[in-house]
Amino acid sequence: MRDLPVDGDVSGNAAGPRRRDGETLPVVLDQVGYAARDAALIGDLSLTLEGADVTVLMGPNGAGKSLTLRLIAGLLKPTSGTIRWAGRETPLRHSVGLVFQRPVMLRRTVRANLDHALAAYGVPRGARAERIAHLLSLAQLEDRGERPARVLSAGEQQRLSMVRALAADPDLLLLDEPTASLDPQSTAIIEGLVHRAADAGVKTVLVTHQRGQARRMAGEVAFIHRGRLTEVTPARRFFDRPQSDAARAYMAGELLV
Amino acid sequence: MQDFGAAFAEAFRLIVSGDAALMEIVLLSLRVTFTAVFFACLIGLPLGAALAVGRFPGRGAITVFVNALMGLPPVVVGLVVYMMLSAAGPLGVLQLLYTPTAMVIAQTILVTPIVAALTRQVVADLNAEYDEYLRSLYLPRGRMMATLLWDARHSLLTAALAGLGRAFAEVGAVMIVGGNINHVTRVMTTAIALETSRGELALALGLGIILVVMSVTINAALMSVRHTAERHVHA
Ligand SMILES: Nc1ncnc2c1ncn2[C@@H]1O[C@H](COP(=O)(O)OP(=O)(O)OP(=O)(O)O)[C@@H](O)[C@H]1O
Ligand SMILES: [Mg+2]
Numbered sequence: 133m134r135d136l137p138v139d140g141d142v143s144g145n146a147a148g149p150r151r152r153d154g155e156t157l158p159v160v161l162d163q164v165g166y167a168a169r170d171a172a173l174i175g176d177l178s179l180t181l182e183g184a185d186v187t188v189l190m191g192p193n194g195a196g197k198s199l200t201l202r203l204i205a206g207l208l209k210p211t212s213g214t215i216r217w218a219g220r221e222t223p224l225r226h227s228v229g230l231v232f233q234r235p236v237m238l239r240r241t242v243r244a245n246l247d248h249a250l251a252a253y254g255v256p257r258g259a260r261a262e263r264i265a266h267l268l269s270l271a272q273l274e275d276r277g278e279r280p281a282r283v284l285s286a287g288e289q290q291r292l293s294m295v296r297a298l299a300a301d302p303d304l305l306l307l308d309e310p311t312a313s314l315d316p317q318s319t320a321i322i323e324g325l326v327h328r329a330a331d332a333g334v335k336t337v338l339v340t341h342q343r344g345q346a347r348r349m350a351g352e353v354a355f356i357h358r359g360r361l362t363e364v365t366p367a368r369r370f371f372d373r374p375q376s377d378a379a380r381a382y383m384a385g386e387l388l389v
Numbered sequence: 390m391q392d393f394g395a396a397f398a399e400a401f402r403l404i405v406s407g408d409a410a411l412m413e414i415v416l417l418s419l420r421v422t423f424t425a426v427f428f429a430c431l432i433g434l435p436l437g438a439a440l441a442v443g444r445f446p447g448r449g450a451i452t453v454f455v456n457a458l459m460g461l462p463p464v465v466v467g468l469v470v471y472m473m474l475s476a477a478g479p480l481g482v483l484q485l486l487y488t489p490t491a492m493v494i495a496q497t498i499l500v501t502p503i504v505a506a507l508t509r510q511v512v513a514d515l516n517a518e519y520d521e522y523l524r525s526l527y528l529p530r531g532r533m534m535a536t537l538l539w540d541a542r543h544s545l546l547t548a549a550l551a552g553l554g555r556a557f558a559e560v561g562a563v564m565i566v567g568g569n570i571n572h573v574t575r576v577m578t579t580a581i582a583l584e585t586s587r588g589e590l591a592l593a594l595g596l597g598i599i600l601v602v603m604s605v606t607i608n609a610a611l612m613s614v615r616h617t618a619e620r621h622v623h624a
Contacts, residue, residue, distance in 0.1 A: 207521050225527045236522035239540040248536065252526035 156217050156227040156303040157335055158182035159204060165212035166199055166359075174199055174359045177213070181304065185351025186326065186336045188367070192382060196359040197339045198233055201306045204337065205230050223304075226253050229297030233308040233339075235289045237281035242273060242292055245281045249296045267295040272321055287318035294325055305329055305336040311345060323349060343383070347371055355379035392590070399591035400598060411595055418576040421489055421563070422556040425496030426504075429552050433501045434545065437508025438534040442516050452509065458502035463495075467565030470495040474566065487568040492576070495562040500552035507548035511541045543618030550611045557603060 159181040166174035174196050181187060181204070189197050202208040203215060206223045207230075217223040238245050246264045255263060268274050271291040276284060281292060290310050297305065307326070311319040326336055326349060340346055346353065350367035355376060362376035374380045403411050439445075440452050472478050474486040474494075485491045515537050516523075523533050538545065560578035567574030569583055577596045584593035 202521070205525060207524060228525070230521075230525050232522065236519060238519075238536070249526060252528055252532070 155224055158218065159223075159304065160216045161204070161213070162215070163213035164203060164210045164215060166196075166203060166208060167211045172359060174203065174210075177356075177359075177361050179354060179361060179364060181335055181337065183351070184330050184333045184335055186330060186338050186349045187364075188346045188350035188353045189337055189339045189356060190341070190346060190353060190379070190382065191356035195356045197356055198308055199359075200356065201230070201308050201337065201339065204228070204304075205306055226300040227303045229300050229302035229305045229334075231290070231293050231297050231305075231307045231310050233312075235293040237284070237289055237292070239282060240280070241278050242268070242281050242284065243277040245292060246296055246299065249299055253300045263299065267299055270298070270325060271295040287314040290314060291318060291321055294322055298325065298329065302334060305334050307336060307338045309339050309341065311340070311342065319345070353379075355382070357382075396590035396594055400594035403591060403595040404598065408595070411592060411599075413572065414575050414577055414580050414596060415599055417489065417574075418557070418578075421492045421576060422496060422553060424493045425556050426500055426549060426552050428493070428497045429500035429504045430549055432497075433504025433548070433552075434508050434538060435534070436501075437505040437510075437548075438512045438538050440505070440509040441512035442534060442537065443530065455502050455505050455509070459506050461499065461502070462561065463499055463559045464561035464565065466495055466498050467562035470498065470562065470566045486566065487570055487574055489567070489574060491566040492563045492574060495566045496556045496559065499559060499562060500556050503552045503555060504548050507551060508538075508541075508545060511544040511548065512537045515541050543614055546614045547611050547618070550607055550614065554604060554607050554611075557600065557607070 161177055161179045164174060164177040165172065177200065189200065191197055199208065203210055205228050206215075206217070217227070238248060240248065243264055246267055247260055250260045250263055251257075264277070265274075268277055271288075271294065273284075273288060273291060276288060281289065284292065294307075294310060305326070307322075310322050314322070323345070326338065329336060338345075338349055340349075347367070350370070352364060352366050353370040353374075354364045355362050355370075355374065355378065357376075357378035362378045363370075363374065365375050369375075370379070374383055402408075436455070440448060440455070470491065471486065473480045474483070474491055475481055476486075485494070512534075519537060519540070523536060528536065558578065560582060563569075563574070563576055564579045564582070567576070567579065569575050569579040575583075577600050581593045581596050581600070584590070584596075
């Protein structure tokens with residue numbers, strides 16, 4: 133898929149490509165709606181994800197950012213409208229990497245968490261140890277391998293969850309506030325991994341409330357308010373002046389209701 | 390009072406000297422109960438996990454049924470197994486009535502619902518946390534269940550211990566299907582019932598003491614496992 137030296141390969145997968153370009157991207161959301169118990173949580177959301185830059189998804193708490201990521205990951209089915217992954221009705225297996233807002237850590241060691249994921253991705257047993265070592269070093273968790281994952285600090289858990297998602301060698305990476313509550317160093321590690329992924333051709337959707345991070349990372353900004361996209365704007369223009377009232381108010385630090 | 394004192398002294402002597410009759414009964418109890426709990430786990434763990442995460446028709450009905458079975462009176466289980474295994478019953482040809490195997494069958498029936506119901510609860514709770522992650526890994530349902538069972542291992546051990554506690558203390562079912570035959574099917578609870586009724590308090594007391602010590606040990610193990618499990622959950 134992506135012809136890179138092992139060093140630049142974020143997945144640590146030296147064995148080579150499993151998918152070809154264009155099998156997952158573009159992801160096209162067409163008038164997507166999601167309702168639960170009669171409450172319309174997402175409405176009329178149209179968005180195309182392609183290329184290898186970062187789409188930053190911003191919006192106030194409860195706007196529907198996490199729900200949107202779940203829809204894009206194929207974990208939730210829209211109740212109206214359609215989503216297509218390179219024209220398909222479901223994403224290819226393991227083509228979408230997801231880092232949850234609250235990281236899900238199996239009740240096992242850090243190493244066993246990675247091993248479990250690699251097994252699910254179909255990496256043969258004999259090849260896993262080397263991959264795990266590579267992933268641990270990407271996350272800078274080399275000395276944490278034998279600890280129970282659930283005793284890691286929040287930042288360490290997010291780093292683990294990040295490389296665990298990258299280990300699938302995804303085409304699309306969905307990151308739900310991966311650096312909320314992280315210190316500058318952990319944040320830098322995660323941002324570095326996102327840049328590396330982008331260099332390797334991975335498309336990323338990043339949810340963040342950190343404006344500095346949005347500026348550093350964004351190729352384009354999608355702003356969501358009350359379940360609706362108010363704009364999708366190239367980053368430079370967005371940070372110059374958001375196009376929608378909701379985004380302008382949010383960026384100015386005003387309370388949005 | 391004099392008699393009770395003597396009975397206690399004799400009971401301790403039997404325990405300390407490792408009295409053959411007493412040891413035979415204790416060992417048979419252990420064998421029957423551990424075998425029954427082993428089979429109950431073999432059935433109850435996958436059944437509970439399937440009820441927690443499986444999607445098949447009748448899942449709700451089976452869950453209600455299994456939960457109801459948890460409260461089954463042991464004598465009723467004994468009666469049903471007796472009727473199945475008696476000469477006139479459908480499994481009469483196997484000639485299992487009044488054997489340790491019959492007792493294992495009865496206790497397995499008693500313990501399986503406990504293991505299955507507790508497993509279902511524990512796995513369902515864990516799955517609420519794991520579901521989206523495991524789905525994003527595209528794990529087949531069997532591997533998903535295996536992941537959940539393994540990660541719930543501490544809590545599941547308490548399910549097995551709870552089953553062990555019930556099987557050890559139970560007297561009605563093993564009495565009916567085992568018949569309390571000396572050297573063959575006499576276990577601690579049935580021996581205590583018999584010896585007490587015969588006024589042989591020493592052996593009854595000796596067995597009673599051992600039974601209490603074992604229940605306390607099981608409960609202590611249960612609490613310590615629960616404690617470890619909680620530490621893992623909140624870690
Ligand atoms: N399964 C559900 N059933 C009902 N309502 C839900 C469900 N999931 C989410 N919601 C509601 O949908 C809205 C959007 O939730 P979502 O988690 O997407 O917000 P968010 O934009 O990620 O917010 P935050 O910045 O706080 O993470 C919220 O009001 C939430 O309560
Ligand atoms: Mg969210």
